[in-house]
Amino acid sequence: MLLSSTPLLSNRASFFCRPTFGLFSARRNLTVSSCSLYNFPNNGKRAKSILHFEENERRRLLLVFLVASGLSTALPSSGKTKKQNPYDEKRLLEQNKRIQRENNVPDDFPNFVREGFTVNVVTSDKYVKRDSGLILWDIAAGTGDCPKDGQQVTFHYIGYNESGRRIDSTYLQGSPAKVRMGTNALIPGFEEGIRDMKPGGKRRIVIPPELGPPVRPSTFFSSKQFEVFDVELLSIQDCKRRTIGFYSDVVCS
Known part of the structure; x- marks a missing residue:
């Protein structure tokens, strides 16, 4: 989420924020912005408190982002095993029979169910x-x-x-x-x-x-x-x- 440059405090304290992109656009209160501080004596403590709060928020969001990224990359590896289609053999057998009929094979000709290097001879x-x-x-x-x-x-x-x-x-x-x-x-x-x-x-x-x-x-x-x-x-x-x-x-x- 792109933030516009707006003052965060009253007229007595000035923070001018550079626009940045938020990590989670659905939570606007967690959006991180990078700001330049003009040090005014009356608001120094409050400014430091805000910067400390934002720094903690940045660290927490970075940790959440890294954990979430690690989980998302690990999930696809759990589904590498190919599911066997129970109708594959029947489909391949019918395909071989159809081709043989086109070639006018003699009666009781054997059928070959081929999938890769595996061949099942049906007689x-x-x-x-x-x-x-x-x-x-x-x-x-x-x-x-x-x-x-x-x-x-x-x-x-x-x-x-x-x-x-x-x-x-x-x-x-x-x-x-x-x-x-x-x-x-x-x-x-x-x-x-x-x-x-x-x-x-x-x-x-x-x-x-x-x-x-x-x-x-x-x-x-x-x-x-x-x-x-x-x-x-x-x-x-x-x-x-x-x-x-x-x-x-x-x-x-």
Whole structure:
């Protein structure tokens, strides 16, 4: 509150006040002003008493101001914990489902509730989760033996990301993939998922990031992303090494 220059005493004693701002404008009696004293003998004691009173008021108001300021800066720190919204998971799940529908995902496709680096995989009871973190669904059981290290597997696959968008497909390429087992040619999660399949079998494999490949510009895997593969195992072939002169290769049949 801005005070005007007015005499505080009668005409026999003169105090002229310089205008200042009050700390608490709601209490005018506590407003502090800075005054210059003209020393008149008849009013000296009274002037000193007034100055002493104003000095005490200034000190008291300064103390109140400091205490109040300290409390006001400490209060916000008590509310740093973020409140969890109970509807966040439901909202994120519906958002993932909507995006997947737009991408025309196949039936019983898993849903991914992602919030930051935390991902919750939501599946039907048809899926089985292994201790390694791999999630499987056997769509169709095959017949015969499972592939062994050194044997060649021939298979078709379709790869999806968490939103259900296709990232790769041997069906679109027009020819199946052929890989020898046990040669580190496949990413760990894919090889684990196909190792106990039988020819003619179809399986959906949900691969967590820790079982995927290292993230590099040449890979379509992204950091902290799950990948989904629909795999159809066509056949298993035995392989043997063939050497002709200085030339050596592996033949599978």
